Amino acid sequence: MTDATLTTTTRTAERRLSRPRVRVRELHVHLTLLAGLVLVGMFPSLVARHDPYALDGIPFTPPSGTFWFGTDEIGRDLFSRVVHGLQISLFSAALAIAVALVLGAVIGVLSGLRPGGLLDRLLGIVTESVMAIPSVLLALAVITAYGRGAFVAAVAIGIGEATGFARLIRGCVMQASTQTYVEAARTCGAGPLRVVVRHIVPAIFSPVLAYTALHFGLAMLAIGALSYLGFGESPPSPEWGVLIAGGQKYLAHAWWVAIIPGLVLAAVVVLLNRIAYLLQEHR
Amino acid sequence: MTEPLLAVSELTVRYRRGRSWDTALDSVSLEIPRGEVTAVIGESGSGKSTLAHSVVRLLPGNAVVDSGRIELAGEPLPAKSEREFRRVRGRRIGFVPQDPIASLNPTKTIGAQLRECFTLTGSALPPAAVTGRLRQDLRDVGFADPDDVMRRYPHELSGGMRQRVLVTMAFSKRPELVIADEPTSALDVLVGREVLAAIQRVREKHSATVVLITHDLVLARRHASHVVVLQRGRVVEAGPAERVFTEPHHPYTASLLRSSARVERGRVLSIAETVRPRQVPEQDRHADPVIELTGVSKRFGPARHGTQAVDDVSLSVREGSTFALVGGSGSGKTTTSRIILGLERPDRGTVRVLGQDVPALSRKRLRELRRHMQVVYQSPFASLNPRMRLADIIAEPLVAYRIGRRADRRDRVLQLLDLVHLPASYAERRPGELSGGQRQRVAIARALALNPRLLVLDEPVSALDATIQAQIMALLGEIQTALDLTYFLITHDLAVVAEVAQHVAVMRAGRLVEQGAAADVLRNPAHDYTRELLAA
């Protein structure tokens, strides 16, 4: 074993090992990007130079300096429409995740505190029954009952997502409550409320955060799919699913009308997905 | 001395921890003589496991070998290719890992995993010969029916049996060198003794060299002819065991030897010899016993398939004394303590603590009672919430019982930190910044916050290093005298009992096999099991 070979292995190893630091930086970059997106979502006119509903250009102008994403079949600026669509997408997904998080937290904490109990088993079979219905179909059933629209679609997606949150939170609560420090808190007199607030909630916070980031993206996809099928927002709304569905007819001679909004949606979801992964790695 | 089998020179290994580097081994040089057992002794963080893993080059991904040279039988180990090195592992160096539970593939039979030793190294032996040889090897480590063992899956064997299978694996290709990394630390004392006996037997039969990595001085003294002492990644002393144990050259070795009551002037003392002459105080205090159990039984699981965790246990603990409950894992000692604390309900029998009938107490009354009885848990790493500051951890009982105002609690926390000899500045720290011993001090401070009369000590030092164990036991003794506390001590270690307890009860499979004054039981054990434990 010569020292020279050792040094080379050391160097490659060091390069491999410098990854954690890169990851923290990557997480910060991604979070900044996300913050920028949210800002644009709240104030779309900051970057959109055209009115998303105005017929500003010649129909089917390909992407150019004036119309970054081109124009659609009646000459509206696609870039402005995509930027305004971001607002709808973010808001709907936030609503869906809020519904899922509240429902999931209630079910998860109630069943996780006393695993195997009657309430746990009852909630368990109800959750499983909801999971047995594919989420698209579940959302469609809710829409059948309450009519189409962005709000109903978001809530419908949220109900489907709630089952996953409930499972995750139940598991985390169960795991956290078997920790010795939780029993230690009980034996030194802490009541159930104090145990949950001081010891269990902080322990489940970070896995739930990562899961939320991941499923925020998935909710955006699901809402897009419902709009694409014609059950979310309806034209002339610039919602991304609506844009893609509208552009499908003109795919042969104006690909950008359908492809670009989907690309933007995919990019946002990839970003959220990556943030979720990095959050999970960096507990 | 002849040429050494293994020679390590100037080995430096570092680990990446977040943004910084920890040096685990700092230019370590040592020689392992051929054909003998060499013990590498060190406390946690000494780098002894890193040393073992460096030799077989199975370091975790965040480790980097900075420099060093390792020679086996005079030739340097191949450095360049992993493929070349693979020929050394198994064939020339065998390895017995620390944790027998996770070290066998759960979905393959023992036989398949043993046979793999031969197929992976491209052995020329025909399958039938391999089976025959494995059968003999398994018999050598003490399995009466090798064919049955080979048909089984790991989860069907006990920890000790799994470790003996791993020993068979390590020796199967008749390597010159076998490294055993803390082979008994995850096992009960008696089981561990059998595993070491098996290693010794097989080593002698195949005249192999063994490196025994351990933190246990008694073990090293009994089994090794050479000793290497590591402290914080450096070799502080090496030499024949006889010499190192009788006249240590380095002050660290001397302090290690002092911390173990059982090794004195190079000789392992029997536990009976280490019993401190302690008067049994306050025998005539005429007070009610603090804890009184009569005929307590507790069963887990369904009627037919369950286990009788506690079986007809009766004992009584006098005020101001230390009562030790001794037993191996699964003996029911922890369940007994949970019954005393009111965390489990007994099926039968009465439980009286501080004059109260514990199982009959309402939740509110039990909470009142818990003010007077507190617990110190085994693992100081698990018993403190890593997200809380020490001040909040120690004050938690005060907050829970709404005692005092913020400023009063703050004063009390500082007072308690002082009591356990931690600086006041630690109040703002979190458990992650503390060593194991310091964390256990925090756990003790929290237990004392309410001025309890009784402390249940659940293996309070078994997760700690020997030198730290001695310090914590000393602290507990000091506090007991100062605050006039009663201790209910749960432990597997009779050496601890010999040091501190006035009364002892020995538990096995849910039953008390023997109890009485500590000095009597340890000097003249009446039961075979106690005798076996004492001999370990």
Add this chain to the structure above:
Amino acid sequence: MTTTPAETVARRTRAGGLLRTAGSRLAHAAAVIFIAYSATFFLLFVLPGDAVLARIGTTDTIGSADVSQLNLDELRDEVGLTDDLGTQYLRGLTGLLHGDLGRSLVTEEPVAGMIADVLPSTVTLAAVSLVPAVPLGFLLAVLAVNPRSRLVRAVASLLPSAYVSLPVFWVGLLFIYLFSLTLGWFPSNGSEEPAALVLPATVLALLGAAQFAQVLISSLRAELGASYAAVTAPAKGAGRFTVVCRHCLRNASFPFLAVFGLRVGSLLGGTVVVEMVFSRAGLGRLMVDAVKAVDLTVVLGLVVVLAAVYVVINILVDVGYALLDPRLRRPSGAGAGSTEARP
């Protein structure tokens, strides 16, 4: 949610015979279908009431029909909903036991027949995409942990998470644009010719492979970190590839099996959307049309059928689990001490 299916199986095997296990599994399955049916029934028939009734058979959105001006009784009579809810529910449930899902409120055809007509098309698509998805998922997972090249590992572990981030309907459009409109290799729509199956099946197969690979990669990494793979096997002289293939892959597929049922459920959801993109006949088209026409019985029938599919897949997964994992097949405790000998 009480216990994982595997735990349940393990406990039952210990407690009693296989028969009892099977029995309780079936009861559980029946309960899941029953609850799914009941919840959907009450969701569809009770909560929204008259407003929904008014929209049946129309494609209006909510609120556009003025409820007060309609003769609700006449409407109810027309679609056969005159009975009170309890009677309807019981009738539906009895029908369900006989395999009768009622009649469509719009076309008055039997729902079971409508579903049976389009089911083969959807099942073909799902099966054709599932078959390559499983091996492809395993391949990606092995590539993500094994090769020496960091680049290969990085790509193989990033690809799956990137693909599941893409909107499936958009991938469909992209494929149509590239392979049908631009290159002209495959037809973009239709259900008849086999060539029309290529693009939708590819979209779904990639989705399935990506989802499977994600699960497998994380469980493979966990197994590789376990002491038997990280220390024992290499100490015997095993190389990385041997460790992955002979030790870890099998153990890593247990968590994969556990989520397989769920994944197939979400793939079915994807199938629905993909069918719409490629204008294929199938459950997707039926579902979308039924929702647009507020055809309550068809929606309810679809829910029951798909819940049943989920339940059946999960039972198969449980059986597979019990057969493959020796820890469940031969629970410990049975004679563990018999070979113990004192040396």
